[in-house]
Amino acid sequence: MPDASPTSPAAAAPTPTRHPEGVSDDEFRAAMTRLASGVVLLTAQEPPLDPDDPTAPRGEDAGMTATAFMSVSLDPPLVLVGLREGSRMDDLLAEQPLWAVSVLAESQRHIAGRFAMKGRISDRLLFADVPWTRGEASGAPLIGGALATLECRTEQRVTAGDHTLVVGRVLTARAPSTEGGPLTYFKGRYRQLR
Secondary structure (H helix, E strand, C coil): CCCCCCCCHHHCCCCCCECCCCCEHHHHHHHHCCCCEECEEEEEECCCCCCCCCCCCCCCEEEEEECCEEEEECCCCEEEEEEECCCHHHHHHHHCCEEEEEECEHHHHHHHHHHCCCCCCCCHHHHCCCCEEECCCCCCEEECCCCEEEEEEEEEEEEECCEEEEEEEEEEEECCCCCCCEEEEECCEEEECC
């Protein structure tokens, strides 16, 4: 019978699976947690059930917290957001080309946490007590108190591993709030700049 003491090889943790390039998922994840990023709320409105009927009810509003967001170009004004392939937001933006981004302030950690929950069926209740206005260009919710808001139209979608990179042309950009600093994400936690 093999020895199963804590120091024996039989009790050791399994060796992490390595990609052909040599890095394991755990090593890559640990390294990338050292990259601080801003936190945004990506929003969109589902298309109506019958787009040809002007009296059809509007689609539901959807939101998702994202940290993989960046400016791409000034001319034309383009931004990029990374979405997990097959996620609710990835599926929605595959059919809805208009969306919005609210750059969250450090005081909006609760909003980021709320919209980061996985496995939810509906976002209707998540918007219930969050102040927001409907974007004129996108129809998507713009979060009150955000440091900046952008309304976008999808220009390109690129599959990259297990994510979809969505490039959007910026239709409107506003910086309504100058109070407070940005909400950031570092080492797996929301943080404030000090």
